[in-house]
Amino acid sequence: MKKIIALLLVLVMALSLVACGNKADEKVTLNVIAAQYGGKTADWWVGFEKDFEAANQNIDLVVDVVSWNDIYTVVNTRISNNDAPDILNIDVFADYQADGLLLPAQDFVSEETYAKFYPAFLEQSVVDGTVWAVPDLASARALYYNADILAAAGVEVPTTWAELKAACEAIKAYDANIYPWGVDMTTDEGQACFAYYAWTNGGGFVDASGNWTLNSAENVEAANYVLDLVASGLTNTSPATETRYDLQEMFAAGKLAMMIGPNQISSYVAGTENPINFGIASIPANEGKATSSVGVMDRFMCFDNDYSDAEMEAIKKFFDFFYEDKRYSDWVIMEDFLPATSAGGAIMAEADPAAAAWIDIVGSAQFYPAAKAEWADVKQGVINVLQQGLLGEDVQGLLDALQADIAG
DSSP states (O other): OHHHHHHHHHHHHHHHHHHHHHHHHOOEEEEEEEEEOSTTHHHHHHHHHHHHHHHOTTEEEEEEEEETTTHHHHHHHHHHTTOOOSEEEESOOHHHHHTTOBOOHHHHSOHHHHTTBOHHHHGGGEETTEEOOEEEEEEEEEEEEEHHHHHHHTOOOOOBHHHHHHHHHHHHHHOTTSEEEOOOOSTTTHHHHHHHHHHTTTOOSBOTTSOBOTTOHHHHHHHHHHHHHHHTTOBOSOTTTOOHHHHHHHHHTTSEEEEEEETTHHHHHHTSSSOOOEEEEOOOBOTTSOOOOEEEEEEEEEBOOOOOHHHHHHHHHHHHHHTOHHHHHHHHHHHTOBOSBHHHHHHHHHHOGGGHHHHHHHHTOEEOOTTSTTHHHHHHHHHHHHHHHHTTOOHHHHHHHHHHHHHO
């Protein structure tokens, strides 16, 4: 009997060891939905999957690359079917967070990787004091100027509002067929136009506590300043209908001397038949105020799918691998965006000295308060203020009404 019991114990222990061994050998599967930025995106992710799985034998990585036209529908359909991805690459996050679907960023990203991000980028995904997503790619806005036109008109690159208006007047006197300054107050970029001047005048959408400050004295002065440029004939003729794409075409053709635009304009101009001689600088600010740029970024977030310890470890490995400095920098450069990490910025600046100015700009950029539920209404509201201001309506009254509506 004792021998039988002993044999049974040995058998049980052996089976337990086999079970443990099988469990250790089990593959963890990670499902990722990634946005398609361009023609090279899908192929890049195929290579990423291959390299990641080679370095992590026990992780099966499945990446679905989805176009921007379809990604919201795809994600929301999967969520409604209780099939949320583990990791999502997209621009918005607030709705998912409000529905309790996401994990805090510091739960799914290692401390080492988390420390790489520009703090200003992380702050854009904060709700109730917690960061819910990490930045993927970024773009920013800066001053573009035609160096030859400015030289011919005898003006320096403006750094203040006063210098900007004086430079515009000098360019108009030099050649009345050239628009001195580009302004886009359309529904495409009108909120950015408002932000350019508000932020470079010490104003903005919210105060330090997150309260709406749409009708501040700084914002009223800022809106009136740009409206005065238009009224004085120093800009393109139809800011309410001419988009940033129209402006970049004018700029690339030498018909527009200066404009505020995203970093991709550099590639656009370089790809034209006869590229103009242009430069990039910080956006001019009012006297005594700090310059600022509008930053735009997309995000990675992690859905709360009740992960095991092994699955959480796999998710952290994914982000460590993606944000490895060289790999991440190659990704950013390929997609023609700006990096969200300081190391990525340093690598890009070394590889392309012309990008150094953009690295400085994006590191100090301000962002729309997109985490606030009222943002969509505010965005359209400030565009309406500018467009109605073009028709001669009182900016103070318009912003007072918008503030009352939003705050109420």
